[in-house]
Amino acid sequence: MSDRSRSNWSPTVAEVAAEAGVGKATAARTLGNYGSVSPSSRARVLAAAEKLRYRPNGLARSMTTGITQTIGVILADISNPFFAGVMRGIADTCEAIDYTAIALSTDERLPAERSAMDVLIDKQVDGIIIASAAVRADDVSHIQDALDRGIPVVLLDRTIRGLSLDSVIIDNRESARRAVEHFIANGHRRIAFTWGPRSATRPDSIKDLLDMNELSLWSDAERFRGYIEALEQAGIEPVTELVTHGPRSVAAQDVGEMLRLVDPPTAVLATETEAMVGTLRALRLNKLSYPRDVSLIGFDDSPWADVMDPPLSMIAQPMAQLGRDATERVLRRIEGFAGVPVVDTIPTQFIERGSVSDVTQRTPRPR
Amino acid sequence: MSDRSRSNWSPTVAEVAAEAGVGKATAARTLGNYGSVSPSSRARVLAAAEKLRYRPNGLARSMTTGITQTIGVILADISNPFFAGVMRGIADTCEAIDYTAIALSTDERLPAERSAMDVLIDKQVDGIIIASAAVRADDVSHIQDALDRGIPVVLLDRTIRGLSLDSVIIDNRESARRAVEHFIANGHRRIAFTWGPRSATRPDSIKDLLDMNELSLWSDAERFRGYIEALEQAGIEPVTELVTHGPRSVAAQDVGEMLRLVDPPTAVLATETEAMVGTLRALRLNKLSYPRDVSLIGFDDSPWADVMDPPLSMIAQPMAQLGRDATERVLRRIEGFAGVPVVDTIPTQFIERGSVSDVTQRTPRPR
DNA sequence: CTGTTAGCGCGTTCAT
């Protein structure tokens, strides 16, 4: 009677109880490690469980407790080094307390984000961490949905205006500003920004770009603001020709165009790994080299940045820590913490290497 | 009666039924999209569900159906670009058929692998994809465990001797062999391998290394075999001094030592991104450059390999496809396919760029 | 300390 027709089968508490010669509840108590049982029956249950290779059915347990020990994570792309790093931090923190994380990629598409949310709700996750592509308050009905069901949500890497939730983010604006200030301190005044806010047509003015910027992902928008602020503070007027506005797929070409300007940039701030790679490709295609012709700073440090020749100066984001902090925040909420939402801004680290040259007393490169 | 004390609450089928004025079963039928219901009641149920923002409880559903629509993935490290890429392929394939994937990292530690397996069993996943660190047949009791419970398992990136299961792997041996042959065709005979099999003490002979190699991860071991085979086929005797044997953390130093040998290598095959980065670092520290002093080929193409100066020749692994294939294999098993296990070997692509120089008519570099 | 009982939300008979 202890095996069934199907080959896939696991013993249940009832069967362990029978094998041990005790009641179902006693077996459940020892197996679930709650209540109290006599040492003798406890031992017998354990032995029976061992013999039958008993494993609890998590679904059934969650069914009655209402707890799945699972948190859901919604992000743009798990294969992106940044999110992969964050995910590792989340998974490690979860594992330490017997939680599990489920990651879902959206490619920054709102509909995908919506259905990812549905999946997580259906799976009854205890909490959700989300790097949302939403920029406007009316894009967040799916987040509100989870909240309405009592599922805590924390925002990762990006905040959303008008949505007051725990958020764990990077100090994007300040990081970009510092990078630009570093360029300026080294005598640069023609400083390019990639990737800039996306605009279908060539923007007429910086104001146009600033308007477009309102529609960018929060993190991207902040970096652009930091760039503009640093420029203005130094009395340098931002110009549209030094900010890419095309889709990312052609951004490398956009950079190429800049490089062929009559008055080309002497420095480029790349806001992502891919932007940096694109910029390097543009340099190569135009037979230019760094930091001689153009100085470079990029976001997201990578192991290879240090072995480039010369090594790249980068803004390192503590990805794993971002994940850890977000997990701790959501866990606190799951435990019932009801304090006001806090925004956790994690500082980046500017790693100065060899991709910025001092042009204070150098003449512009001849054309 | 339709709300409870707790704020977290979702309506159930019963409540939707009540709201629609029909029986529980009728509501369940329309919501679950099975059986047959009259168009009129169907409409009313749908309206009620919409109004109440009904969402099915996946746990309860899985409880009765025995299907979770979830597959578990056990891998070394989700933040490793290779596994992150594979994971993306898995997640995408899953999403297309309304499945969800759960990824667990083990850092190649067998105990972590064991407990990851327990988590997946407890969560009642329908199938498991695993890149196991197991090398010996008695390390796989946890895999056997899942199998015994009727959960299909497919091996990813590595096969395990003595375990006959569907496997989706890369043609490691052939890939390494081709790289070495490429070096040889370009006149190289002093060809180094990193990372080689780990050995606590300096190995006395290639035979020692070959013995150690039996304890390496399957993928690593295969690459080493390919290296040895290519050498022997060309009549070049493999030597221990050109194979790293230390732990990965000091492998860059090991490469440095090689470079300072009286008769240093003129080429290096790096079996991982990290190995390539380590080798590049060693070159820099020894004031050497590629491909002038040393030629280079590495496993795992990355975007940055193409913007290095000169660009790196790499062996590209189709990571996403690896994930997709593995998912399809496990899905087939979940559906009940019971054919004999197949090993799916996916070819790599050798991308020739500029990191290998022709030394057929060149004298060795002076020291 | 222990056993019995009642749900959790859903899918599924079985009658009607």
Add this chain to the structure above:
DNA sequence: ATGAACGCGCTAACAG
């Protein structure tokens, strides 16, 4: 076509 009743495996509440 529809509703009532049962059970999945477990925890929780209740008696003893």
